Amino acid sequence: MNVFLIDGTYELFRHFYAVPSTIDVDGREVGAVRGVVGSVLRMLEDDVTHIGVATDHVIESFRNELWPDYKTGEGIDPTLFAQFHPLEKALEALGVMVWPMTDLEADDGLASAAVKASRDSRVEQVFICTPDKDLAQCVTGRRVVQFDRRAGVLRDHDAVLAKFGVPPASIPDYLALVGDAADGFPGLRGWGAKSTARVVGHYLHLEAIPDDVAAWDVEVRGAGRLAAELATHRDLAERFRDLATLRTDATVFEAVDDLRWTGPRAGFFEVCARLNTPGFFKRAQARARM
Helix, strand or coil: CEEEEEEHHHHHHHHHCCCCCCECCCCCECHHHHHHHHHHHHHHHCCCCEEEEEEECCCCCCHHHHCCCCCCCCCCCHHHHCCHHHHHHHHHHHCCEEEEECCCCHHHHHHHHHHHHHCCCCCCEEEEECCCHHHHHHCECCCEEEEECCCCEEECHHHHHHHHCCCHHHHHHHHHHHCECCCCECCCCCCCHHHHHHHHHHHCCHHHCCCCHHHCCCCCCCHHHHHHHHHHCHHHHHHHHHHHCCCCCCCCCCCHHHHECCCCCCCHHHHHHHHCCHHHHHHHHHHHHC
16 A cells, blocks of 8 residues: 655645635635645545645644744735634545644654554555655655655655755754755855755764864865854754754554545535535545445
8 A cells, every 4th residue: 555645734835825716605715725625635536545634733833942933823824824724624524634733743743654654564655745845854765755746756765865965864964054944944154055965965964074174074165164163053053953853753643544545524515515615525425435
């Protein structure tokens, strides 16, 4: 079997800015909800059997306590923000397992699910469906891969190495130095993508990078300046790495069998009626009978 893990937050954002505005029977905006549910339904129709979705039930997490400028819900369009919880309810009614994350983030939920699913010998491949570079750290050979459904790009170990210049296990170290604007931490001054890939690609982890540039056995432009910056702000780099490191102990599922889609729940008809999508109900029923 193959397991597909969906980044519900990413999908909601993507559809919000890609699909036309649509209101439900109560006059509330639900275009993005309809878009994501329809997308997941198409996956089921394409013979996906085991599927789970992680969402950010709340935007803030424990990482906001580690770094004050870490991403928050500030600035998110209220019309988009209001669709988070309705999406979770709609997917649950469709019969899809959903992990609404609170203290942890959706990415942590995906990482935890990927680790757990990969431990089951019956699972051939785990597809983490998101282009988010954070999730590249979860890639394991060709068994656990990252899949950008919109672009049709699959990223295994070799593809991660080719894109970032570092292996999956070094992605948190890489992000610690270059930073992650989407998550709100800047990295260290002067450490760009090329220099970081060169250094981290060689040393793999922050601890292995010498403070003294004379001890470096890798050539990179501005090495002295980079070494001095790291030596001065190594504690900060380690904090950024902690921010970038996904947790794998989130409560997700007991067994991979829990992810098997067996059809919509009784409440899905009502959900479809409220979303003005009667076709969704008919399609889900037809797929469940196959």
